[in-house]
Amino acid sequence: MAIADQTLHELVSLERGEVDRSIYSDPDIYEQEMKEIFGRSWLFLCHETQIPKRGDFVEAPMGRDNVLVVRQRDGSIKALLNTCAHRGNAVCRADEGNAKNFMCTYHGWTYDIAGNLVGVPGQKELYHDELDMSAHGLRGVAQLDTYKGFVFATSDPSAPPLAEFLGRTGRAGLDMIACQGDMEVIPGVQKFVIPCNWKFAVDNLFDWYHPQITHLSAMSLDMFANQAMPESKRVDIDGVATQEGAQLRLPGGPAGGDNVDELVFVDIFGHALAGPTRDTYVGVTGSDSWRDSEQAREALGPVARRAAGHTNIFPTLWINPAGGQISLRVPRGPFETEIWWYSFVPREAPPEHRALVLAMANHVFGPAGLLEQEDGENWNQSTMTTTGLASRRIPHVLKMNLGRGKVVNDVDSMDPPYIECGINEHGQLWTYAAWAQWMSGCSWDELRERTIPPAVL
Amino acid sequence: MTVDTSTRAEAALLADALRQFEVERFYTKEAALLDAHDYEQWVQLFSDDTHYFMPIRRTRLRRELDKEFTQPGEMAYFDESKEFLLTRVAKITSGLAWAEDPPSRTRHIITNVRVVEDRGDELEVHSNFLLYRTRLKSEETTWIGSRRDLLRRTEGSFLIARRHILLEQTLLLSQNLSNFF
Structure with missing residues (x-):
């Protein structure tokens, strides 16, 4: 049964920064996603x-x-x-x-x-x-x-050509891997199952607010020392305390206050990027010199070359340029999502660089990853509480920097529409806003038109 | 003559039995450390040059079974030096590792222990394991697989100089691997 436009509109509010929690567990919603999103999208x-x-x-x-x-x-x-x-x-x-x-x-x-x-x-x-x-x-x-070597397909004969679908944000995201060299996939795709709704997994990839707490145990390790936020840029966490009342001490990022540069892309069809700039984040391999290469200058605009955050190509392809990895979130039901990790290395990389890329790929993300171990349980619990009659009436809240994000959209620029600000929740909220449009089953032309970002988010 | 032969055979059998006992005693002790969450003691059972490796497994046709597992130098679930193992132990014992707080309840069952080669100072040992885990209210995971260990004799016991863990799963049927095998 199709869900009416009016109902869809009520499920996601760009103005209030709220999403109805039922979208994570309603079986009718899931069926409609299979048809209107996964049945049409590249x-x-x-x-x-x-x-x-x-x-x-x-x-x-x-x-x-x-x-x-x-x-x-x-x-x-x-x-x-x-x-x-x-x-x-x-x-x-x-x-x-x-x-x-x-x-x-x-x-x-x-x-x-x-x-x-x-x-x-x-x-x-x-x-x-x-x-x-x-x-x-x-x-x-x-x-x-x-x-650029990434293979896509769609089940919809009327879908626009791939490059047009990707738009400036999708192309920039893929170029952030392609520009790192003559890239090849390292053999072995990590695959595991998280009992959560796929949208929690997508929501999280834009979330630079959670690492400091969710991944606190990893951030405290020497291995992540190069990501530590300088004292002056750390967020105030007064009042954040464990169950026995102990105040948490933050070892550092990646999270900072308004004085930390973040870049967000919000684009047609729901593609988005969010995260720090290269000034504050180069990732665990410690080098992003590829951003200054001739290849990168040709493929990416000046803003995109600064953006070190995570791209999502709507609906479910996460690109993590700092680790040279991409991750696919594969929905298997409202309560089940497979995570597939692909890791890349330049063919021409010297053995020591190859070893470093491999070590980081095998230790940061994936089911045993020092970071990702902690994610699954959060998403699982977040998904399961949406089945509670009273719990699901509480909205999913995305109010950070709401109404303050000025969108710069120069249609003649190769750079995507972007917002510069501190840590925010624009990427997630934009994804849900586009999700509601996809779910309405509107035409491709209408979908493109309705997912052009407004002047302020 | 016959007496000598049978005595020698008995002596060899007895040596085998003693070695088997030593190896199984070592594995039992190791499993007890893991199930008691005593990771600081557990990691000391590994040599400084150890390699702790759990490859990715793919469903392949019989004629391509040699490509079933990824190899060192390719992607894996665990690909640990001693230093990385110590890093993992530091994380899990930090009091801030939420995936193990509240801690998982685990039970390591080690069986089918076979010494497949004895080079005197080092033994190649294959074993089967069942790792049972429950978490929170109803989360339940069972991992079954085999371990291919290189055990190095040291001061009346062993150090694990290599451990390859082969899981009987391709798509990993759990939300994480926050425990040790």
Whole structure:
């Protein structure tokens, strides 16, 4: 049952900075998300370097569909629905690998790597050569395209071209990885399940308010010492105390007061970025010299080259340039989200740099990550409280810097529409505002028009 | 002659049994330290040059099973030097690590202990484990897998000079890995 526009409007308030908590657990909302968001949006499938050779494939999720992303004989890439044209069985049960063809293990229908049906047991004897094999190939996605090696697809034939969908913010986010060198995915995608709604996982990627508390145990370690906020820039935490009454001592960032520069991008289709500038944050590898390269100057405007925060390509692709990592949030139900981490390294990186990138990728995020260990339980508890009759009547609050964010939107600039301010909640709130527009099922033109940011947020 | 042979065989069997006892006693003690949350003592069981590694596992076809696990130098869930293990212990014992506060309730069951190679000063030992965890009201996780250890003899006991942990999961069916294996 479609949820009426009026109701959707009431679920997210840009003016009050409030979101109705029911959106995290209402099964009707989840169904509509599968249709209106994951059934229409361009979705990240993989990076080209994961499938370098002919016949290389990975399986990737698109809503509730699974697709096989396959390198073709001519070097191009196809994404095929992993469902046999006969009885629907999956034609491939491996997560990744190399294939000469895909044979369904039910009756043996066999497809080549382009998805053409090339073998049917008994085509002559049982089907009397009357089965039109050309009509029963594996179905492809509606559209597939790549941007700088990142492979995306959409199930909507009427979706705008990928580069247009990404807009200035989406392209800048991907360029912040692509500009770090001749980038390749390090083998091994970390995959784990958090019992939470996918929107809590997305909300959190813009959140530079939580690390100082959620990740306090990690921030206290020598390993993160280079991220410590100078005493003069720390936020006042008077009144923040543990259950036994002990005042917390903050070792440092990344969080600071209004005197700390933060950059936010808010853009069409709900793409956004939030976080510190390179002046206060370079990340744990300790270098962001790639931002001054010729390649970066060509791909990114002066504002984007300063932005060291996190991008979300709506709906669920998180880009973390400081770690050279991207993370996909895969919804598996209102209460279940898979987290998939992809880590990149420049091919030309000397061994010691490669080792540093790997060490940071393996130690900061991921299920055992010194930071990410703590996140799951917060999102799980936040999700589950929205099922409480009284608890879900309390709004989800995003009021930080509300009404103070002046949006600079120079349409002739390659830089995205941006806000400069201190720590804020604009990125999250903008994501929810766009979410409500997507959920209304409006046309692509209307969606683009309605997700042009206002002058003030 | 027959008496000699059977005596020698018995002596070898007895040596095997003693070694098996030593190894299993060591693992039992290690498991007890973990389940008592005594991580400072536990980390001392590792040599300074240790490598504690849990690779990522992928579902692959039988003909590509050699590519099932990632290798050192690739992505992993744990890829720890002694220094990183000490860092993890510092985090978990800081009193500020919310993923383990309230602490998880854990039980480490170590079985099927096999010494697969004995080089005198170092032993290659394979074992199976079951790590059962509950948290808060109803969160329950079970991890089953195998450990491939290199145990180095030292002062009547062992140091773990290498531990590779192979989980029987591809997609990790838990929200984090805030415990040790």
